[in-house]
Amino acid sequence: MPETPAFVYDQTAIDRTLSTFEEAAAGSGPRLLYSVKSFPFLPLLRRIAPRVDGLSASSLFEARLCAEALAGRGGLHITTPGFRPGEIDEIGRLCDFVSFNSLEQFDRWSARMEGTASVGLRVNPQLSFAPDPRYDPCRPHSKLGVPLDRLVPAEVGRLERLEGIHFHTVFDCASFEPLAEILAKLENKLGERLKRLRWLNLGGGYRLEGDLGRLAGFSTRLQRDYGLEVYFEPGKAVIGSAGYLVASVIDVFNSGGKTVAVLDSSINHHPEVFEYQRSPRLAEVCEEGRETAILAGGTCLAGDLFGEYALPTRPRIGDRLVFEDVGAYTLVKANRFNGHNLPSIYRWDGEALHLEQSYGYEDYRRQWGGEPAAQ
Numbered sequence: 285m286p287e288t289p290a291f292v293y294d295q296t297a298i299d300r301t302l303s304t305f306e307e308a309a310a311g312s313g314p315r316l317l318y319s320v321k322s323f324p325f326l327p328l329l330r331r332i333a334p335r336v337d338g339l340s341a342s343s344l345f346e347a348r349l350c351a352e353a354l355a356g357r358g359g360l361h362i363t364t365p366g367f368r369p370g371e372i373d374e375i376g377r378l379c380d381f382v383s384f385n386s387l388e389q390f391d392r393w394s395a396r397m398e399g400t401a402s403v404g405l406r407v408n409p410q411l412s413f414a415p416d417p418r419y420d421p422c423r424p425h426s427k428l429g430v431p432l433d434r435l436v437p438a439e440v441g442r443l444e445r446l447e448g449i450h451f452h453t454v455f456d457c458a459s460f461e462p463l464a465e466i467l468a469k470l471e472n473k474l475g476e477r478l479k480r481l482r483w484l485n486l487g488g489g490y491r492l493e494g495d496l497g498r499l500a501g502f503s504t505r506l507q508r509d510y511g512l513e514v515y516f517e518p519g520k521a522v523i524g525s526a527g528y529l530v531a532s533v534i535d536v537f538n539s540g541g542k543t544v545a546v547l548d549s550s551i552n553h554h555p556e557v558f559e560y561q562r563s564p565r566l567a568e569v570c571e572e573g574r575e576t577a578i579l580a581g582g583t584c585l586a587g588d589l590f591g592e593y594a595l596p597t598r599p600r601i602g603d604r605l606v607f608e609d610v611g612a613y614t615l616v617k618a619n620r621f622n623g624h625n626l627p628s629i630y631r632w633d634g635e636a637l638h639l640e641q642s643y644g645y646e647d648y649r650r651q652w653g654g655e656p657a658a659q
């Protein structure tokens with residue numbers, strides 16, 4: 285049993301996901317990249333590097349970590365609205381594929397990629413599929429990518445260094461229908477000009493439980509019709525359902541007629557609970573649970589609540605609770621609010637748990653100005 289709070293990732297689940305993808309994409313299916321930002325954990329990156337065609341990053345630090353994990357094997361892709369003057373040359377050296385977010389950035393930096401990285405452009409297909417504008421890259425006045433309207437073939441003709449196009453438009457999407465619509469729009473808009481490109485990056489945001497045959501079919505057709513290398517870069521689909529947050533109950537009491545169980549974790553270990561008003565799924569929850577309890581984080585914020593859950597029995601001090609499907613966008617957004625420690629990270633290999641990372645008071649102290657301990 286892990287010490288809590290703990291973040292556990294199931295290596296066997298990740299391996300299964302990668303195998304399923306490999307089978308579906310065998311032949312001319314898209315090349316698989318893991319988009320690391322949802323869980324950029326170096327031991328995991330090293331483990332999956334041999335099984336993917338590369339990694340995708342969104343910043344210089346992520347790119348450095350990816351380069352370390354890839355150790356010369358596989359391609360490193362990057363796109364971000366935030367390339368800075370002081371880092372652009374290192375970005376070019378580290379990355380194999382650099383997609384600029386605007387025509388302005390393209391004009392400013394693309395020549396600097398000469399001889400080091402293949403130059404692409406992130407486009408905004410201007411088709412919205414996300415229900416919430418906070419995570420819709422195609423929202424009105426979006427900052428993400430060149431609106432396809434601006435990318436008339438004449439404009440593209442001017443971009444002689446352009447070798448690839450990148451788009452990323454959906455979040456946690458179960459169907460590949462948005463992809464079909466985007467590709468139709470892109471082909472309609474750019475037509476034969478696509479033949480002069482080398483690659484197309486379809487982004488991530490899709491779940492992999494859907495019709496992978498359909499995804500592979502898009503890739504096969506794009507290769508056949510335009511000679512494009514096709515990349516697909518999911519993050520959450522690789523790590524989301526493989527990750528668990530394990531917490532212990534440290535207090536239970538009644539408040540205004542409801543049971544409140546205080547945990548040794550908090551929504552600061554899963555900030556999207558608060559950001560997007562989600563309630564993570566709990567393993568113990570039972571359909572006709574006789575007891576309901578509010579599961580509360582242990583910080584001073586009144587709204588630090590995971591939600592109200594139906595449980596088989598009233599929670600007791602010392603009980604372990606396991607939140608499921610929380611592998612993505614949890615620890616990477618976690619903070620030490622109230623001076624609470626971050627969860628330890630464990631890997632499950634199908635037989636045993638392995639502690640791979642833990643944090644302590646020294647890490648906290650260093651974050652808040654403590655000089656390194658004298659040796």
Ligand SMILES: *Cc1c(COP(=O)(O)O)cnc(C)c1O
Binds near residue numbers: 322363454487
């Ligand atoms: C976040 C992101 C991804 C991965 O998204 P998931 O929802 O985790 O699959 C892929 N590409 C780009 C450009 C991204 O910003």
